[in-house]
Amino acid sequence: MIKAGIIGASGYAGQELMRLLVQHPECEIEAITSKTYKDKSFHQIYGNFMGITSKSCQALDMAHMAKEVDVLFIALPHGIASNQLTASILKDTKVIDLGADYRLKSQATYEKWYGVSHGSPDLLKQAVYGLCELNRDAIKQSTLIGNPGCYTTCSILTLAPLVKEKMIDVTSIIIDAKSGVSGAGRALHLGTHFTECNETIKAYKIAAHRHTPEIEQALSDDEQEVTLSFTPHLVPMNRGILVTAYAKLLKGYTYDDIKAVYEQYYHEEKFVRLLPQGIFPETKWVKGSNYCDINFEIDERTGRIILLGAIDNLIKGAAGQAVQNMNILFGLEEDTGINMIPAFPI
Ligand SMILES: NC(=O)C1=CN([C@@H]2O[C@H](COP(=O)(O)OP(=O)(O)OC[C@H]3O[C@@H](n4cnc5c(N)ncnc54)[C@H](OP(=O)(O)O)[C@@H]3O)[C@@H](O)[C@H]2O)C=CC1
Numbered sequence: 001m002i003k004a005g006i007i008g009a010s011g012y013a014g015q016e017l018m019r020l021l022v023q024h025p026e027c028e029i030e031a032i033t034s035k036t037y038k039d040k041s042f043h044q045i046y047g048n049f050m051g052i053t054s055k056s057c058q059a060l061d062m063a064h065m066a067k068e069v070d071v072l073f074i075a076l077p078h079g080i081a082s083n084q085l086t087a088s089i090l091k092d093t094k095v096i097d098l099g100a101d102y103r104l105k106s107q108a109t110y111e112k113w114y115g116v117s118h119g120s121p122d123l124l125k126q127a128v129y130g131l132c133e134l135n136r137d138a139i140k141q142s143t144l145i146g147n148p149g150c151y152t153t154c155s156i157l158t159l160a161p162l163v164k165e166k167m168i169d170v171t172s173i174i175i176d177a178k179s180g181v182s183g184a185g186r187a188l189h190l191g192t193h194f195t196e197c198n199e200t201i202k203a204y205k206i207a208a209h210r211h212t213p214e215i216e217q218a219l220s221d222d223e224q225e226v227t228l229s230f231t232p233h234l235v236p237m238n239r240g241i242l243v244t245a246y247a248k249l250l251k252g253y254t255y256d257d258i259k260a261v262y263e264q265y266y267h268e269e270k271f272v273r274l275l276p277q278g279i280f281p282e283t284k285w286v287k288g289s290n291y292c293d294i295n296f297e298i299d300e301r302t303g304r305i306i307l308l309g310a311i312d313n314l315i316k317g318a319a320g321q322a323v324q325n326m327n328i329l330f331g332l333e334e335d336t337g338i339n340m341i342p343a344f345p346i
């Protein structure tokens with residue numbers, strides 16, 4: 001059995017990791033941390049765990065935890081992990097960071113967009129970006145995974161085949177993305193109070209959201225540099241990300257031309273579902289699952305393609321993808337423990 005630890009188990013991403021790992025057939029949870037809920041049983045924080053686990057939260061430090069486990073999941077706000085993780089800890093355990101500290105390759109880009117200094121820039125070289133479908137081979141060899149963000153996972157999977165096959169103008173991409181409120185975490189913020197975010201939809205961090213460079217980095221390569229516009233919106237629902245992306249096609253491709261490319265990229269991917277023509281992704285069809293649903297339509301009048309992608313932000317956008325990364329790291333079937341059918345919200 002793989003011994004796992006979760007740092008930041010009391011947050012929304014940590015809670016979802018607990019739910020997945022408690023049920024994982026090849027994994028046992030060794031230790032979980034929270035400062036606020038130190039010595040409290042996990043079911044005292046989240047009542048859905050009543051009778052399921054007797055684990056209590058501890059206030060252990062990262063170096064101590066690393067000696068006890070085979071894999072350490074970090075689910076803390078950005079800027080904390082990079083000040084605690086060291087090369088010596090990575091000799092004791094594999095690390096999957098659900099935060100943003102090891103996603104960007106460039107220290108300067110991280111510091112510019114996150115507004116904090118990076119505490120362990122030397123480790124950036126060895127970190128692998130954990131977008132499983134696109135980076136599987138590198139993930140297998142790694143001990144430090146930067147698990148992608150929720151908007152980024154959905155945006156990159158939705159756009160990657162078209163960008164990599166050079167079918168669109170990579171300076172023309174616009175991503176309009178919507179997120180449920182759990183994307184902002186459990187910590188209290190004025191903007192996520194019920195009365196502030198219910199019955200309204202708002203865009204935020206316009207031309208300034210930190211997922212912009214992460215999407216650009218993943219879509220760019222030596223031959224083309226992607227620069228795009230990304231606008232996130234907060235919508236009054238608990239879970240889910242819907243991405244609508246627009247780009248100028250470089251030629252008069254047909255629906256079938258593009259479908260063939262997406263099938264080539266994703267036909268063996270368990271967690272990417274290319275929907276039938278005319279059926280478009282909705283958050284309710286992926287809720288509670290590790291799926292990313294994708295489809296597109298060509299707007300012949302403008303020569304633009306309009307693509308849609310949907311995920312559950314806490315699963316494929318966080319904990320589910322983190323477990324998928326663990327499965328890859330330990331040579332398990334990639335869907336072990338995350339093979340859930342979406343829960344239609346009725
Ligand atoms: N929510 C989502 O949809 C997604 C989140 N993520 C990322 O995952 C990480 C966790 O997010 P999320 O679970 O939503 O956030 P929450 O606010 O729900 O949880 C944050 C966790 O971090 C702990 N924590 C907060 N501040 C500190 C601190 N100063 N020192 C130590 N521990 C601290 C809290 O523990 P304590 O009990 O001690 O207060 C809590 O367990 C973030 O980096 C986030 O960006 C990534 C993708 C999607």
Ligand SMILES: CC(=O)N[C@@H](CCC(=O)OP(=O)(O)O)C(=O)O
Nearest residue numbers: 099100149150151179180183184
């Ligand atoms: C709705 C909402 O607030 N969402 C968060 C993104 C959550 C996420 O994936 O953020 P990280 O990159 O930090 O992991 C935000 O826009 O900041």
